[in-house]
Amino acid sequence: MSPRRVVVVGYGMAGARLAELVRERDPRGELVELTVVGAESRPAYNRVLLPGVLDGTMTADGIALHGREWARDNRVRLLLGAVAVRLDRAARVVHLADGPPIGYDALVLATGSRPWLPPVGGLTGERGEPARGVATLRGLDDCARIAAVTGPGVPVAVLGGGVLGVETALALGRRGAGVTLIHPAPHLMERHLDPTAGMILARLCHTAGVRVVTGLTAVRHYPDEGVKLEDGAFVPAALTVVTTGVRPETDLAVAAGLGSAEGVPVDDRLRTADPYVHAVGDCARTGDAPSGLLRPAWDQAAVLADLLTGAGPTARYRASPPVTRLRAGDVDLTVFGASHLGLDSREAEVLGYADPARGTYAKLTLDGDRVTGAIVLGLPGVGATLTQLYDTGWPAPADRLALLLGRTPPPAVDDDPARLPGSTVICRCNSVTKDDLTRAARATGGGVTALVRATRASTGCGDCLPKVRRLADPHETTGTPT
Ligand SMILES: Cc1cc2nc3c(=O)[nH]c(=O)nc-3n(C[C@H](O)[C@H](O)[C@H](O)COP(=O)(O)OP(=O)(O)OC[C@H]3O[C@@H](n4cnc5c(N)ncnc54)[C@H](O)[C@@H]3O)c2cc1C
Structure with a gap:
């Protein structure tokens, strides 16, 4: 045949x-x-x-x-x-x-x-393409185009303060550009964050050198000059990067x-x-x-x-709940599940901790012993532990405060990765699950270098490398993947 x-x-x-x-x-x-x-x-x-x-x-x-x-x-x-x-x-x-x-x-x-461009005057050309002085970020060609214009001290406006907008603004800030992030909602990432987390995120952006303007819509783009806001204020910009959704x-x-x-x-x-x-x-x-x-x-x-x-004729797609992760410089954010619930919610047990001055925030929702949602800002260890509890469905420890403050040891992944369900996402940057790593270990014969080559796990932010090592070879503790 x-x-x-x-x-x-x-x-x-x-x-x-x-x-x-x-x-x-x-x-x-x-x-x-x-x-x-x-x-x-x-x-x-x-x-x-x-x-x-x-x-x-x-x-x-x-x-x-x-x-x-x-x-x-x-x-x-x-x-x-x-x-x-x-x-x-x-x-x-x-x-x-x-x-x-x-x-x-x-x-x-x-x-x-x-990328979707909002109906703001001067943003698009005749065929709906980005006008002169306007860019979007979807591919490597876009990166090259943006990088060619944005150097140290160059004023840049970023329109849209969702996940991509915040990441883009912080990345451009690290290039040394003078970035203004403009977002029409009252706070950043309003689809994911509550107002307190949004406020702390804006502070962190500010500390990273990004000016944040919320609650105001851009009404007109002027090539080589900048962006006019609805209150009449003008944001100077040699380039306007639009991150308003796809x-x-x-x-x-x-x-x-x-x-x-x-x-x-x-x-x-x-x-x-x-x-x-x-x-x-x-x-x-x-x-x-x-x-x-x-x-x-x-x-x-x-x-x-x-x-x-024909390898799996009965395979069917079932959507798995998303986890949003933002890691840009010193900003580390994890959000998932019922993150919108307030501390006064009757729907679930909700716990919260905020330290705006230090840029940390943790909110956790539980249904019984199950973690059902969280917003974790500036506490990467807590974010990782909660995500793991959410992904695996393992019961949360009784000491909720310790959990929220990161004083609970993480679930046993580092000691006993075999206990994790196969669907657990180990590398979020490259979306690599434990199953992917186990399969790659079988195909390559194991070893962290081979596993990293095969799956690209740990080649993003690198946070997951210890877990990848343990999964590659429970006895391997050293070795730098290339
Ligand atoms: C900067 C950025 C950061 C992101 N961060 C995250 C994140 O942290 N977490 C997350 O979950 N997701 C993130 N995403 C989204 C993620 O990248 C997408 O969900 C993923 O790429 C979807 O894959 P895809 O193949 O469907 O689309 P794409 O990766 O966009 O690939 C589609 C391809 O099809 C090609 N194509 C389109 N039409 C045609 C045609 N007619 N003929 C031939 N080729 C065609 C396109 O050129 C493109 O190469 C991010 C996206 C961007 C841009």
């Missing part, structure tokens, strides 16, 4: 992961003939780490997910700089902007999302009658309304689950790889 022709449109984080997992299940290409079509001109890379490239602590090569030889070594037909422009579902053919059409037995849309990239799907601007609806097998077309990652819409995050994209890729190769 000839292999099934699978074409993946989009070589970003979801498409790259899917291709890897298909080849992991079908290394010789006997089951699946794989073609990946990617609009970008370089091998896939970890977008989550772009702020590190922006502030100069990481390089473009350092965040690459694949080397130049990856496709050849893995029997993948990879078309870089290739844009899919039309999907003929009746003929099961995808047309490219340049080059012959490609036939498929199964097509996977992994087209991601694109929208699923669905043009190809919509033109083919699949999905809408909100995303491409898929079932738990990641199938669209057309059984020959699937969607994964930011462009896919799975029920009410939040999109625009890496973990769901990679979980979906794993399920689809099982289904496309």
